[in-house]
Amino acid sequence: MNPPRIADTARSPHTRGMRDVLTLLLNGENRQFETSARGPLSVLGLLTELGLDMRKVAVERNEEIVPRSRYAETWLASGDQLEIVHFIGGG
């Protein structure tokens, strides 16, 4: 169902330049991010780029929670599925 993932994404800083476009399934939509100019993208970088208030959202990557304390060190790889959620009104 999903494209193959880079197994150890923690190493992606060293793979800079190998891949210029990062394709993520973000809240159910395919989104592409240029990585050639600024290098790999972390969850922290993604949230900043999206303009989200980090204190009010939670992130799941490939069905696993990404703890807030690990946003900066969690590197994203093409094919990653991300859910970014927040609280809304509900009963």
Added chain:
Amino acid sequence: MDQAMTDQDVYAEDAWTVAGRTFRSRLIVGTGRYKDLEETGAAIAASGAEIVTVAVRRVNLSDPKAPMLQDYVDPKKYTYLPNTAGCFTANEAVRTLRLAREAGGWNLVKLEVLGPPPLLYPDMRGTFEAAEVLIKDGFEVMVYCADDPLAAKRLEEMGCVAIMPLGAPIGSGLGVQNPAMISMMMEHITVPFLVDAGVGTASDAAIAMELGCTAVLLNSAIAHAKRPVIMAQAMKHAIAAGRLAYLAGRMPRTMGADPSSPLTGLIR
């Protein structure tokens, strides 16, 4: 009720505790289906509720600066109770609450695993499955369930911190359709016991409280009233009235009249 307490004490000391947290208000309100966030905030303030249920949903990435619930319903002032509304499988419910815990940093949650529309009746198999995983994972689970005494007891034994059967289908406003079953279920439950769905107007909430429920959880009855803020006040009073009536202990029902005025000393 302790006979040594004065009437004043009975009300003054009336509070309830769930998962170690103590609350005065016995009304839990949802934050959904309001016209806008301002009305949500105003209605919740008027209800006097201390716990509010909230849903977990995808952020709208095309409008990241849109106002958020937290701006109108302060999480420092109200206890947020994340729910799993809209979850039809145990896995969805578990993932949703793990995200909620990360977003808010608390363990107290409301679990509901629903069957298909139009009834959205509690799916008890999915509910058991999710409850087991969540409890193992350190959550304190307040659970929405069918009005099934065996299921409720089993959920309590598993470690759920509150049992919350429906009075009627979610959002139906049909009122407490099962007062006898609610009463009978309550007999065997020691953790807080709430009616969670079906309340349509103030008298329904009062009935649930008169039956002896610990508290009532409702949303649409306020949000879908023509004037939600006024209905929120009505609910606050109804919950208090129902609770006091329960504490007071109602008079027995008798078939036939029993006049209040003396039958002696009448003029002839």
